Amino acid sequence: MKLLTTIFTVLSLSLSFSQNEFEDTVNSKVLMIENLNLSSDTIFWEELSDHMPALDGGAELIIYYTSEFKKIKIQLGLSNGIRTITLFLENSVPIKFIDIEERFVFDQEKSELNYTKTDTISNCEGYILSWENGSSKTTCTSIKRQETLLYQTEDYYYILELAKIFKPKFK
Numbered sequence: 414m415k416l417l418t419t420i421f422t423v424l425s426l427s428l429s430f431s432q433n434e435f436e437d438t439v440n441s442k443v444l445m446i447e448n449l450n451l452s453s454d455t456i457f458w459e460e461l462s463d464h465m466p467a468l469d470g471g472a473e474l475i476i477y478y479t480s481e482f483k484k485i486k487i488q489l490g491l492s493n494g495i496r497t498i499t500l501f502l503e504n505s506v507p508i509k510f511i512d513i514e515e516r517f518v519f520d521q522e523k524s525e526l527n528y529t530k531t532d533t534i535s536n537c538e539g540y541i542l543s544w545e546n547g548s549s550k551t552t553c554t555s556i557k558r559q560e561t562l563l564y565q566t567e568d569y570y571y572i573l574e575l576a577k578i579f580k581p582k583f584k
Contacts, residue, residue: 436550439509439540443501446484451477456579458490464575470495476576481505485576493517494531500572506544510569512537541566 458471465472470490477484482505489496494516501509515531537553547566 435542436540439501442503443509446477446501449479449483451479451483453477454579456575460579461575464578465571474572474575474579476579482573482576485572487572487575493526494534498569498572500569502573507541507566507569507573509541510537510539510549512539512569539566539569 454476456474456476458473461472461474469492472490473488475486475488476482477486482502484502485500487498489498494514496512496514498513499511500507513536514534516534517526517528518530518532519525520527535553537551539549539551542548542550544566549566
């Protein structure tokens, strides 16, 4: 029994180390992407509306690129807040996503939403293990909701598809 416990502990530590190593590698690639001198194209709600469901506050898609997609950011205007999703890509394949949802703060004195202040509801980071298989490791913090958030890789496919529709003229 002691041998079995030792083997399980060693395997757990090894798996944990390899996942941390994977995350560190992805984070270093993301940092390199952030430090690149990237071109960008912004597509506003008027152009996006035919390709997405209706949103109260519209949407904005920003595609960052060199000779390929490097980073795609979409900001979705919700009736009570803003959701910002950023995909980081290597060889035009997503390697990480960041999904932040913010709600407008309610002004007690005026009894209305203050559209200049937000409170973070969720901040999720996903390390994509396999884009084709929909496999990712997701960590969420600052969740101020009662339900459990399940962010899956498939939830972000539409963002890459939108970017392909509005594909910029690569250098």
